[in-house]
Amino acid sequence: MRWSQAFIPTLRDDPADAEAVSHRLLVRAGYIRQLMAGVYSMLPLGQRVRTKVMNIIREEIDAIGGQEFLLPQMHPREIWDRTGRSETMADIMMSFQDNKGADIILGPTHEEIFATVSTELTSYKQLPQLWYHIQTKFRDEARPKSGLLRVREFTMKDSYSFDIDEAGLDLQFDRHYDAYVRIFERLGMSVVSVRASSGAMGGKESVEFMVRSDVGEDEVAHCAECGYAANVETASSVVAPVEDPDGEFELERFDTPAVRTIADLEVFEGGASADRQVKTLVYVLDGDLALVLLRGDHVLQEQKLKDEVRAIVARPAQADEIVKLLGADAGSLGAVGVTDVPIYADAALKGRTSMTTGANTNDVHVRGVDVERDIGVTQWVDVRRVFDGEPCVECGAPVSVFPAIEAGHIFKLGTFYAEPLGVKVLDKDGKMVPVVMGSYGIGVERNMAASVEANHDDKGIVWPIEIAPFHVVITTVRPDDEETERVSTEIYDALVADGVEVLLDDRHERPGVKFNDAELIGVPVRITVGPRGIQSGIAEITERSTGVSSEVALADVVAAVKDLLAA
């Protein structure tokens, strides 16, 4: 491709308000343009990279036995009603009515549709199966952000495995795990795999692949010592023990005028330090009120709560709901004597005595609380958020908590979809059994952006060779010079004949402009051809990643470049 004929609209100014480097660079270097919130056009450079990312994924999934499908983007609502997800995922679903008035959903994912196709499986002899497609997904995210990292329309490779039993699922799951590791490696990213919450997906076990990044929206707790890694949505850590005073204590109400927070009570005369208070939260879990108790200095992790009590929707109760239930405002709440709603207490409160908590009367607290004696705990749970530096549950070393981009997510679904959608086969004994499923997702454009987050410098993008839009850029220093044009075209033709993807920068620009643009768009290898070099029979080869240049005899340029690319 000759640059003078290519559409590569590079910009000198950063786009306004771009907070993620990858977004800034992809826009400036002419890869993408925004059409509306969370919806992007791929320009030629972007589409070349996107295609390469998809091909890498395709290769790796094919390599573990995947069969490629293409399922539709429009789904009849009824199918989603059957699994209940038209309810549970309602807030992110894009939908419309066709001209007949039928409800159509633009697929946010494809479990239901693959499961529908799979009802044609009839025998255990047909299993295992591994099906996938690479298709556009629509998710009406409340807040798209960070360019390609969080969008409303995107491409995803999602695969689905079908097995006769758990053992088969485990095998397919492990194969996907390895395939994903290879994919991320080829995309130039180091990932940490973490235990995750499966959220609205149903099923039980899931693993997320996380790329550490300041613009990531998830948080990972990771122990460098033993390798423990979990999304903070499921992570645990060791609780620093607190010594309670010896002896039996009676419940004792006392006035605490104007005390409304844990911190207030800490400094109040006769109060208690945060770790000797019981924090009482009122939550609405799938429509029902419940109390959630934590140690005063601990923070609730909502997803952990949802997982513990198997709730789909959780929200803090509103002020009026709280007063109606407990008779006091937030700030004076306690669980002592409460019997009419479930009480979920965090494990860190177990065995604690002489604690202080609200008395369910405004401006009154109660001390001397023995948690197990005085509170009717329905269920002990682990719902505490993990913080950086706390001891690892596995080995005791301090864990680090850092933000990360979720690059891929794999799930063991079990029979969550097979049951309602009737995916059943006859087993060896002629018995009808539900098929055991897994699902495995990886977002194409998000991974493009994540790769840029991981591979850039102050000059621009530094693509790994496998996904670079072009392998080589030939920068002609004087395109108007006949010899330069002839020599650079010769090199270009020779490389192209060898299957190398080359961009010939024949634009009539000053060299500085062309060098800067080449670096900005991130082409891995640059060949500089100009009259000065031709006179002494050489061209210059520069590696983008290191910036290192070497002068090579014109006759050896093609071989030298191919060596570089192969390395």
Added chain:
RNA sequence: CGGGACGUGGCGCAGCUUGGUAGCGCGCAUCGUUCGGGACGAUGAGGUCGACGGUUCAAAUCCGUCCGUCCCGACCA
């Protein structure tokens, strides 16, 4: 969904307080001089000032409504 900000040539912005019919930088076109790390000069093209409504002799500017985009938070496979 709550809070905040913004919307003016392709891109980045000023002008709005105090109404008088639009300007700067970059980019773009032509010509010339340049040319191994973002050149310079001359000439030129390009704008329903987000939309609709109102006030006014007159609206980018004042008022109202709506739409859009971004940021913080909530939410989120």
